[in-house]
Amino acid sequence: MAACKRGALIVLEGVDRAGKTTQCTKLVESFREVGRAAHLLRFPDRTTTIGKLISSYLENKSDLEDHTVHLLFSANRWELVPLMKKKLEEGTTLIIDRYAFSGVAFTSAKPDFSIEWCKAPDVGLPKPDLVLYLRLSPAAAAQRGEFGTERYETSGFQQRVEGRFEQLMDENSVNWQVVDASQSIDEVHDNIKRLSLSALTAAEDRPIAEL
Numbered sequence: 001m002a003a004c005k006r007g008a009l010i011v012l013e014g015v016d017r018a019g020k021t022t023q024c025t026k027l028v029e030s031f032r033e034v035g036r037a038a039h040l041l042r043f044p045d046r047t048t049t050i051g052k053l054i055s056s057y058l059e060n061k062s063d064l065e066d067h068t069v070h071l072l073f074s075a076n077r078w079e080l081v082p083l084m085k086k087k088l089e090e091g092t093t094l095i096i097d098r099y100a101f102s103g104v105a106f107t108s109a110k111p112d113f114s115i116e117w118c119k120a121p122d123v124g125l126p127k128p129d130l131v132l133y134l135r136l137s138p139a140a141a142a143q144r145g146e147f148g149t150e151r152y153e154t155s156g157f158q159q160r161v162e163g164r165f166e167q168l169m170d171e172n173s174v175n176w177q178v179v180d181a182s183q184s185i186d187e188v189h190d191n192i193k194r195l196s197l198s199a200l201t202a203a204e205d206r207p208i209a210e211l
């Protein structure tokens with residue numbers, strides 16, 4: 001049997017209300033329409049044992065020490081790695097709603113956390129072939145309605161998170177593409193579909209790299 005081309009690992013990042021979840025769903029549909037297998041994942045994955053601890057923390061039903069919760073978010077990514085590798089090797093493209101970059105941006109937005117410390121537990125995770133950053137200004141995000149009630153959903157914290165993302169995307173070791181998320185849903189979709197299909201073409205003959 002001929003070696004099968006692998007799928008691409010494509011991550012959507014951005015602050016809350018940038019439209020990541022809507023765009024992830026539409027992107028999976030578009031891949032399938034052009035005959036490419038695609039699978040949606042999201043982090044945190046709240047369905048696992050670790051994910052339930054994280055979910056309770058986010059819902060303010062429990063408190064966890066900040067370093068501890070950072071490591072739990074990372075562990076929640078690691079526990080999905082066998083599945084991720086299997087899917088990619090079978091030729092399925094993974095579209096992921098948040099990944100290690102959210103991990104670094106959210107924890108390093110807290111006082112006294114360096115970016116370097118925050119990155120360490122995610123070193124070795126499968127590296128995305130493309131990170132789409134849905135950029136939305138805090139003012140535009142505010143026009144999309146009230147924040148929810150989960151931990152982190154305040155405008156002050158989200159502004160610090162946004163600053164961290166902008167810092168992270170200056171690093172050239174990851175293929176970041178910035179998309180203007182203030183456009184219509186269809187315009188954003190057309191942009192990210194084009195970028196994602198060309199990322200798949202570039203990725204499918206290359207081995208999976210590591211963060």
Ligand code: DGP
Nearest residue numbers: 043044070073074098102103106107152
């Ligand atoms: P969501 O289910 O996409 O709304 O994400 C839940 C919240 O958790 C959101 O505010 C972003 C935040 N988050 C996602 N990943 C991480 C992470 O690895 N570390 C930290 N501290 N927060 C994260």
Ligand code: NA
Nearest residue numbers: 016148150153
């Ligand atoms: Na949220």
Ligand code: NA
Nearest residue numbers: 012097098099
């Ligand atoms: Na993401």
